[in-house]
Structures are given as C-alpha cells and as structure tokens.
Amino acid sequence: MQLVLTSLSGGPKHGYAMIEDIETLAAVSLGPGTLYGALARLEELGWVEPLASEDRRRPYRLTAAGATALRERLEQSAAVARVGLDRLGGALS
Amino acid sequence: VSRRRFSPSVVLFCYPDWWRARYAHEVDALVEDLVAGGRARWRVALSLALGALRVRLFATGAPDSAAVWRARTSAWIALGTLPWLAVIPLYGYFGNRSGDYETFVGGRVGGLSGAGRLATDAWGLMAWVLLGGVILLGSSWLRLLLAVLRDRTAGRFRRMVFVAWPGLTLLAGLAALLLGDATSRPGLATTVHRVGSHLFAATDPVAPARVWLSVGVIIILVGWFTTPWAVLRGLRRSSLSLSVLQMGSRTSLALSISSTVMLAAAALWQLAARLQPVPLKGWSYLEAGLGPHPNLYLAGLAGVAALSWAGTRVARGSYRRAFLLARV
Numbered sequence: 001m002q003l004v005l006t007s008l009s010g011g012p013k014h015g016y017a018m019i020e021d022i023e024t025l026a027a028v029s030l031g032p033g034t035l036y037g038a039l040a041r042l043e044e045l046g047w048v049e050p051l052a053s054e055d056r057r058r059p060y061r062l063t064a065a066g067a068t069a070l071r072e073r074l075e076q077s078a079a080v081a082r083v084g085l086d087r088l089g090g091a092l093s
Numbered sequence: 094v095s096r097r098r099f100s101p102s103v104v105l106f107c108y109p110d111w112w113r114a115r116y117a118h119e120v121d122a123l124v125e126d127l128v129a130g131g132r133a134r135w136r137v138a139l140s141l142a143l144g145a146l147r148v149r150l151f152a153t154g155a156p157d158s159a160a161v162w163r164a165r166t167s168a169w170i171a172l173g174t175l176p177w178l179a180v181i182p183l184y185g186y187f188g189n190r191s192g193d194y195e196t197f198v199g200g201r202v203g204g205l206s207g208a209g210r211l212a213t214d215a216w217g218l219m220a221w222v223l224l225g226g227v228i229l230l231g232s233s234w235l236r237l238l239l240a241v242l243r244d245r246t247a248g249r250f251r252r253m254v255f256v257a258w259p260g261l262t263l264l265a266g267l268a269a270l271l272l273g274d275a276t277s278r279p280g281l282a283t284t285v286h287r288v289g290s291h292l293f294a295a296t297d298p299v300a301p302a303r304v305w306l307s308v309g310v311i312i313i314l315v316g317w318f319t320t321p322w323a324v325l326r327g328l329r330r331s332s333l334s335l336s337v338l339q340m341g342s343r344t345s346l347a348l349s350i351s352s353t354v355m356l357a358a359a360a361l362w363q364l365a366a367r368l369q370p371v372p373l374k375g376w377s378y379l380e381a382g383l384g385p386h387p388n389l390y391l392a393g394l395a396g397v398a399a400l401s402w403a404g405t406r407v408a409r410g411s412y413r414r415a416f417l418l419a420r421v
Binding site for chain 2: 014036040041044057
C-alpha cells in the first residue's frame with residue numbers, strides 16, 4: 001500500500017503508470033490483482049480517490065488524508081533506517 | 094497460421110459482481126497494457142486469480158449494501174455446506190469397514206482390548222455423525238428449496254430448477270434403478286450357446302434391465318458431482334431472507350463441527366485399531382486401519398473440514414454485516 005501511495009504522491013496515475021513507476025522506484029513488479037487489491041483498500045480508507053476519465057484507464061490521486069498517512073509512514077521508515085544505518089556504521093568502524 | 098491466445102481478463106469472472114461492476118473495465122484495460130508491454134499472460138492471470146481469492150475472502154472495498162452482503166453470505170454458506178457431499182463417497186469407499194473381528198470358520202474369537210473397544214466406538218461414532226449430517230443437509234436443502242420458491246424476484250423458475258437439481262437427479266436415478274430391477278429376469282440377460290459338446294454362457298450386453306441400471310447409476314453420479322455447480326447457479330441472484338441465511342449459517346457451522354468430529358473419530362479408530370493386540374494365528378482378528386488407503390481418507394476428511402470451516406467463518410461474519418445493514 002505504501003508503494004502505491006508513494007507512486008501517487010508524484011501526481012495522479014492510472015494502473016499501468018503506477019505499475020511502471022513502482023517497478024522503477026522500488027524494483028517491485030506488481031500484478032493487476034495485487035494493485036487493485038491495494039487500491040480498493042486505499043479507496044475504502046479514503047486515502048486515494050478515482051478521477052473522472054473518458055477512456056477505460058481511470059487515474060487515481062492521493063487525498064489529503066492519504067498524504068498525511070503516507071508522510072507518517074515514511075517518517076517512521078526513515079527513523080528506523082537512520083537507526084539501522086547508525087548501528088551499522090558503529091559496528092563497522 | 095494465426096492462433097488465438099487466451100486473454101487473462103477471463104479470470105475477472107472469478108470476482109464478485111459488485112467488484113466487476115466497479116473495477117472490471119479499468120482492470121481489463123490494464124491487462125491489455127501489461128500484455129502489450131510484454132508481461133507473461135500466465136503471470137497476469139495468476140495475479141488476478143489470487144486477487145479474486147483475496148476479494149472473495151476479505152471483501153475489501155465491498156459497498157455497504159444489504160443485498161451485496163446477503164449474496165456474499167449465501168455464497169459462503171454454500172462453501173461451508175457443499176464440501177460435505179464428498180464425505181458420503183469418502184466414507185463409502187474408505188471408511189465403511191466393520192470394526193468387529195474378522196472371523197475364521199472354526200476359529201476362536203478373541204476378546205477386544207480397551208483399544209479395540211475404543212476403535213469400534215469410534216467407528217460407530219463416525220457412522221452416526223454421517224447419518225446426522227445427511228439428515229441435516231437434506232432438511233436444509235428442502236428449506237432452501239422452499240425459500241427459493243417463495244422468492245418472487247425475476248428468474249425464479251430457473252433458479253428453482255438449479256436448486257432442485259440434486260433431488261431431481263436422485264429421483265430420476267432411483268426411478269431408472271427401480272425400472273431396471275423390475276425388468277430384470279433371472280437368466281434373461283444370459284444366453285447359452287452350444288458349440289459341439291461344449292456350453293458357453295454369454296451375457297447380453299444390451300439387455301434392457303442392464304441398460305436401465307447403468308442409466309440410473311450414471312444419473313445419480315452426474316447429479317452428485319454437478320450438485321455444487323447447480324446449487325451455486327441457483328443461489329446466484331437469489332434474494333434470500335435473513336432468517337434463511339441464519340438457518341444456512343447454522344447448518345454450515347453444524348456440518349463443520351460434524352466433519353471435524355468425523356475426522357477425529359477416523360483418526361482415533363485407525364490409531365486404536367492398531368493398538369489392539371494381534372490375536373494368535375487362526376483366531377479372528379480386528380481389522381486395523383480404514384481400508385486400503387487410510388491416509389487418503391483422513392486427508393479427504395481434513396480437506397472437507399478445512400473448506401467447511403473457512404466457509405462457515407466467512408458466512409457468519411457476512412451474515413452479521415448483512416443483518417446490521419438491514420436494520421439501518
């Protein structure tokens with residue numbers, strides 16, 4: 001879910017654009033079943049919303065609540081990463 | 094020569110109706126893009142199939158509609174109850190072995206040890222639970238049939254035929270068996286040929302009685318194996334009342350418990366029968382184990398119990414949600 005939110009933090013995207021973006025930024029290849037499972041959950045939580053679309057490729061965007069949730073998660077991950085890197089640095093020096 | 098390749102989008106039919114109404118068109122476009130981008134079709138199809146399983150299990154994103162949750166409840170009740178149909182052939186093939194001593198003519202009969210008595214009790218328990226399950230399944234099916242009959246929504250007759258399918262095929266099969274029995278005459282199906290001084294007996298392969306008996310068995314088997322599909326087709330688009338769904342989820346729970354009891358009894362029977370001391374040579378002996386493949390029998394019962402519990406668990410949760418939504 002975090003990968004989808006991170007992808008949408010760069011602007012609205014439709015399914016295929018999200019899969020390509022996530023593959024580039026995290027080297028994770030999401031399938032359509034996984035992506036739409038996450039999108040349905042995020043939509044239920046009110047963290048993403050669909051935009052109107054003229055063709056079948058419907059874009060999604062991050063909501064304000066989604067942006068807040070993503071920020072909290074990324075800060076937590078960053079804090080854990082910082083601690084881990086500090087400890088690695090101490091162990092290696 | 095052009096060859097039509099399968100589209101992974103066919104897997105979208107595994108998703109519930111509400112999900113397809115909301116997402117199918119955009120996922121279909123995504124599948125086209127992924128395949129055009131070089132993604133293997135089988136990987137896309139597998140991802141969709143696993144996604145369908147997750148949506149069926151957890152109903153993520155399902156709307157707060159009593160009709161959607163009622164339909165979900167009835168589908169999961171079917172999963173909780175229909176695997177029980179496999180218990181009867183499983184028991185018939187593997188489990189229907191006497192727990193008593195096999196007797197040798199003129200041999201002495203040894204007494205049962207505590208383990209032997211436990212084995213025969215476990216075998217008896219299996220048979221009683223099976224009988225109870227069959228009665229419960231039959232009575233619940235009759236109530237379901239009446240509920241579909243009372244459901245006034247469109248396509249009632251078609252749905253009723255699907256739900257009635259197991260009973261109709263059983264009746265047709267029994268009628269063919271009775272007809273076969275009634276038309277059979279001793280010796281009618283056997284022709285004796287005389288060649289020289291030798292007599293040869295040949296059974297007429299197309300004797301009417303034989304045909305009717307075969308037709309009866311085939312109808313019953315086809316009816317039995319197609320029952321899950323037919324009942325699920327009958328339940329599709331049915332609008333069953335909450336009281337019927339409550340009865341169904343209770344039946345599902347009872348059958349889950351009974352399949353677990355049967356599994357425990359079968360395991361106990363097998364274990365206890367092996368602990369019964371082997372009598373002296375020439376004595377009668379307690380049959381050990383559950384026929385030629387006891388592990389297959391236990392694995393089959395474990396599979397039925399696991400499916401049944403999964404169906405019961407989701408059905409009860411869905412029923413509670415449908416009940417709450419109906420009250421709002």
